[in-house]
Amino acid sequence: MKARYMDHIVDHGNILDDVKKGKPVVWMNPDLKSFEEVEATLPLSGPDVLDADRNWSRLAPLLSQLFPELAHCEGRIESDLVDVSSMLEALGLRADAGAILVKSDHSLPVAGSIKARGGIYEVCMHAWDLALRKGLLSATDDPILLTGEKCRAFFSSHGIAVGSTGNLGLSVGIAARALGFNAIVHMSSDAKKWKIDRLNNIGVDVVQHDADYGAAVDRARNVAELDPQTYFVDDERSELLFLGYSAAALHLKRQILDKGIVVDALHPLFIYLPCGIGGAPGGIAFGAKQVFGEHVHCFFVEPVQAPCALVQLMHGLDEPVSVYDFGLKNTTEADGMAVAQVSMFVARMMRNLVSGVITVQDDDLYRWLYLAKKHQNFQLEPSAASCFAGPICLNKSECGRKYVQDLGLDHGFENVSHVLWTTGGDLVPSESFEGFYMRGKELFQSPGN
Ligand SMILES: *Cc1c(COP(=O)(O)O)cnc(C)c1O
Numbered sequence: 001m002k003a004r005y006m007d008h009i010v011d012h013g014n015i016l017d018d019v020k021k022g023k024p025v026v027w028m029n030p031d032l033k034s035f036e037e038v039e040a041t042l043p044l045s046g047p048d049v050l051d052a053d054r055n056w057s058r059l060a061p062l063l064s065q066l067f068p069e070l071a072h073c074e075g076r077i078e079s080d081l082v083d084v085s086s087m088l089e090a091l092g093l094r095a096d097a098g099a100i101l102v103k104s105d106h107s108l109p110v111a112g113s114i115k116a117r118g119g120i121y122e123v124c125m126h127a128w129d130l131a132l133r134k135g136l137l138s139a140t141d142d143p144i145l146l147t148g149e150k151c152r153a154f155f156s157s158h159g160i161a162v163g164s165t166g167n168l169g170l171s172v173g174i175a176a177r178a179l180g181f182n183a184i185v186h187m188s189s190d191a192k193k194w195k196i197d198r199l200n201n202i203g204v205d206v207v208q209h210d211a212d213y214g215a216a217v218d219r220a221r222n223v224a225e226l227d228p229q230t231y232f233v234d235d236e237r238s239e240l241l242f243l244g245y246s247a248a249a250l251h252l253k254r255q256i257l258d259k260g261i262v263v264d265a266l267h268p269l270f271i272y273l274p275c276g277i278g279g280a281p282g283g284i285a286f287g288a289k290q291v292f293g294e295h296v297h298c299f300f301v302e303p304v305q306a307p308c309a310l311v312q313l314m315h316g317l318d319e320p321v322s323v324y325d326f327g328l329k330n331t332t333e334a335d336g337m338a339v340a341q342v343s344m345f346v347a348r349m350m351r352n353l354v355s356g357v358i359t360v361q362d363d364d365l366y367r368w369l370y371l372a373k374k375h376q377n378f379q380l381e382p383s384a385a386s387c388f389a390g391p392i393c394l395n396k397s398e399c400g401r402k403y404v405q406d407l408g409l410d411h412g413f414e415n416v417s418h419v420l421w422t423t424g425g426d427l428v429p430s431e432s433f434e435g436f437y438m439r440g441k442e443l444f445q446s447p448g449n
Contacts, residue, residue: 016314020326022304024359024389026397029313033352035289042349044239046290052121052243053250059124061144066178067110077116078248079104081255081419087375091368091388097395098270098416099261102376103252106384106425111171113336113381113424114245114280119171121244122233123160127151127179130158130231152180159184159230163217165276165335166195167424172233173204184230186220188213190338194429212330213277213339214322235277236343245283249291252419261417263295268407271419272358272390274383275300275309276339278346280423289353297355297403299394301386303332303362308342309350310357317351320344333362336383336424355403360389363443370440372422379433380425387420394418 018025039045060075070077082102088095105114128143134154137145145151160176161184162169169185176183183204187196189211199206209216217236224232235241256263263269269292273281278300285298300309305328315321322341323330330340368388372378394400395413404412428436 019307019310019314019359020328022328024304024361024364024393025310026356026358026393026399027310027314028356028399028403029354031313031352032355035293035353038352044243044286044349048243049246049249049287049290053247055125056121056244056247059121059128059143061142062124062146063110063120065144065147066175069109073109076251077109077120078251079106079108081252081259082376083259084376084420087371090371090375091392093391093395096412096414097391098413098418100391101261101417101419102372102378103248103419103421104378106378106380106422108426111167111174112427113167113171113384114421115167115171115424117248118238118241118244118279118283119162119168119233120175121247122238122240123172123175123179123181125240125244126160126231126233127155127181130155146179155180156182157229158182159224159227160233161186161220161224161230162233163213163220163235164188164191165213165216165338166191167336168233168235169199169204169206170195170427173199174202177202177204182230184220184223186216186223188216188338190335192335192432194432198427214341235279237345238279239345241279242283242286242346242349245280246287246290248284249287252288253291256417263292263417265295265407266409267295267415267417268409269296269417269419270355270390270394271296271298271421272387273298273300273421274334274337274386274423275302275342275357276306276337276383278309278343278350281421282343282346282350284421285353286349298353299355299390300350300357301389302357302359303334303337303386304328304359306330306332306334306338306340307357307359308339309347309354310359312342312344312347313351313354313357317344317347332382334365334381334383334386336381337386356399358389358393360386364389366436366440367444368440369436370444373437373440378422378425379428380422381428382436384422384424387422390420391418 064075159182365382368385
């Protein structure tokens with residue numbers, strides 16, 4: 001059977017109407033500028049990304065000690081880059097649709113999602129900073145000393161709080177507890193039960209809110225502000241999170257070189273990043289622009305009912321807007337992306353750097369989740385599967401084809417390398433995954449998919 005996803009996408013110039021109706025769209029950013037032009041206007045720069053990478057290296061021995069699963073990879077929290085071009089046909093694409101590579105953050109060690117890059121980085125950097133300021137170690141000491149008795153005792157009288165739809169809570173909670181902090185995770189109503197159970201099991205204090213992600217973050221921030229011993233990981237504003245994510249681009253570059261993949265004007269890299277609050281995709285896109293400059297093109301992917309980055313970028317940045325303002329519901333099975341209002345910090349960083357935004361329906365997430373398991377044995381969560389929309393939507397939409405034409409690519413997508421960033425899935429319990437898989441299989445086999 002031939003897959004025919006997204007064949008219904010046509011560009012009739014009135015994207016906002018489709019957005020409001022909850023239909024999938026491909027939106028090209030009219031404010032996209034060359035990186036050279038934009039770089040100097042941004043609050044963060046190339047050296048910040050290099051610093052983050054250096055910090056990760058310095059933290060590596062500590063991380064190996066805290067998490068034995070990192071011993072075989074020298075304490076680096078990294079994922080494989082896998083060529084899945086053999087899936088082109090299953091995805092309903094032609095052989096000349098470009099190479100398809102998966103950046104497998106669904107199997108990132110320790111936290112099983114892209115949030116390991118941000119959450120673990122911020123928690124470790126905070127612990128390091130706290131210990132330095134208290135004089136428990138000196139600037140030249142190896143941060144592995146943070147596992148010493150004195151530091152642990154000190155951290156046990158301090159808290160780390162975060163608001164989350166699930167995965168950031170997992171990553172921050174796991175790192176905070178491993179270092180001996182008290183951890184408080186405020187969960188939105190989207191949070192899956194297994195994520196909450198897992199946190200409870202390692203002694204994290206989970207507060208469940210009957211409210212959306214933005215409200216959970218606000219409450220977490222308010223509670224943390226009242227307690228000077230508690231540090232708040234602010235998913236909506238944190239530069240540390242953003243930079244922790246950004247370092248991924250340097251590793252990606254090494255992987256691309258190792259695979260002998262050329263990236264230049266005639267062989268561009270297109271990266272598709274599932275987007276919630278924006279920190280993870282924004283940080284990685286920012287890092288990728290530092291590393292690949294004009295030759296990388298970053299697209300965010302969002303659920304049709306929660307396209308918060310899309311509505312903000314379409315609206316302009318003078319005031320924050322939410323998907324509710326556009327009559328949308330912020331309901332989706334992609335819990336990692338159930339965010340109604342994008343981070344304004346990220347929106348400002350991305351305004352001129354993101355090439356476009358693609359929106360997806362939940363049913364398609366399950367179909368791709370099924371295909372990724374069947375063809376590659378990947379275990380994805382629904383949010384992570386959204387990146388499969390990337391090469392499909394660009395190849396099949398008029399605006400996508402025009403985008404590559406405007407790059408001067410005579411052979412269309414043939415020489416494009418598509419990088420699909422699969423953001424999470426490894427920790428999903430097998431019973432839940434089996435349910436996702438069966439649902440995807442049924443949807444895939446139902447007529448008219
Ligand atoms: C958090 C998350 C995202 C989106 O990252 P943001 O920083 O919220 O934009 C995407 N996929 C998964 C699986 C996530 O956990």
